[in-house]
Amino acid sequence: MREMDNTAVLENKLFMPATESEKATVEIMRPSVGYWKDAWRRLRANKVAIGALVVILLVLLAAVIGPMLSPYKYDQIIKGSENLSPNVQHIFGTDSLGRDLFTRTMIGARISIAVGVVAAIMISIIGILYGAVSGFLGGWADIVMMRIVDIVYSVPTVLIVILLQVVLKDPIDKYLSSANSPAFLKGLGVGLISIFFVLALLYWVDMARIVRGQILALKEQEYVLAAKVLGASSRDIISKHLIPNCIGQIIVVATLKIPEAIFVESFLSFIGLGVSIPMASLGSLSQAALKGIYSYPYMLIFPAATISVIILSMNLFGDGLRDALDPRMKK
């Protein structure tokens, strides 16, 4: 009986082409706001984060093109103008060898930022690969891989960092002085290369944990099943479906790793294990200033303030980025 009622309702006019007014309702009134656009809108509304971004860009500008515009070279020793306090010619003053501190601070900022960015990239690559594989495989592989992460996590990082820094110096030095080492590596110097090594070896753990957590949740989603059914390989599923879907968190973690790496670099340079002379990093500049701290405190103030400003603005921007890209992570 019911079926007969139903068939009676299906009249012909229901199958007529849609009228213009009906079509208008389907039209898109406003372009849909995608993930990135939405995130950018949230970020732009965050005054602190934007302020921090401006500061970062200014420091970056000074670090990249500043030394080229400066009349002095960072390792240029000007006889007769040692230990000058800040003045018109040398706005940050000069050091005990007569080198312009403004240029050296800019070079130092360049080194520090480069360390932060390169280290963050290396940490991300290792962490993403490790975390993705661990999360995707699951089971025993996951358990074993995560136990390794636990161990790396609870090993006192700074002790091992210092130890590695001491230990790596000789082999890297040997490699660099051999004929077949690439020229750009020679330009970096032993100190910087071993800092990269050390950071990449020990600081990927957070990234691996977060990516693994994301992958664990994401791999149960239907689109992964669909990809699997369509015959996609595990590699494709990880690289084309899973990782792009947790890119937000990855960016946030990577951004917050930059100041952390800068922190470690300045700490190592400060205790004399960082960049090699005459190269300057903000940490080694601060350390060099320590000798004359009673008479020439300005030598310390500028690099110390620069490093604090860089770390502070990176932290603030990273926090803003987290709120924008992943509102659920908001504290």
Place this chain on the structure above:
Amino acid sequence: MLKYVLKRLLVSLLTLWVMFTLTFFLMHLTPGSPFLGDNKITPEIFANLEAKYGLDKPILVQYEKYAQNILKGDFGESIKLSGQNVGEIISRKFPYSLKLGLFASAIAIVIGTILGTISALKKNTSADRVIMLVVTIGIAVPSFVVATVSMVLFGVKLHMFPTVSNLDTLSSYILPGFALSFFPLSFITRLMRSSMLDVINQDYIRTARAKGLSERVVIFKHGLRNGILPVVTYAGPMVAGVLTGSFVIESIFSIPGLGSSFVTSITAKDYPTVMGVTIFLGTLLIFMNFLVDILYRFVDPRINITK
């Protein structure tokens, strides 16, 4: 509970072993010798020295020997300070680091908790903003900057506190203690603020207020005791941070502690000392983390320990 403790103990021991092995092989697989330093020595003396410190034996034999010695509490002899046992060096210098570390940790926990609570209770007032501004800066400024700047300002310019200290008077604790505690203090303040904000919006706080309890009882008995839990978890990393900080702080203020001697023995390639101190501090840190993990489960019965 016992199962959990045993499992954590196992992971801690494993970590300790990994760290020990890593340290040992890193130190021994590098080319170069601590004896080939500034002054030239004849091959005979070199061989004698190698034999004295057991460096001429195969590496696995050395590893076994060193492990046995460590288990007996024998850290070996320092190469640069000849005749001195590393264990003695540690026991002589560690008290300074411990005293300073305890002082800094106490400041960080007490003041951090208070500031965080004030900040949470007075959310969005000017007091909150000032506190948050200070601690945001505190997280960004490296400890060596805090140490040197405060040394110049309060020690050299204002002559308020000594700049070189043996930690014999209370005033000599102030500057290094402050420099060392600034970061953990800032971190705890932020932690405490967000956890207190969470807690004071809970139902049981509303219930406590509705019962007519005084604001003091509500905050101290119901709010603070729950809000302080995340600070407990931070205690492990804090010890690590305070120790790391002490490496530079001790050199800056010329405190004869373990941190400054670690830095000097690194530059002097004094391998036994570096290894001894690494293993000592590493053990301390891993033990602290273990303790905090267990403690946390006791303090907060809501956490399911069987998982």
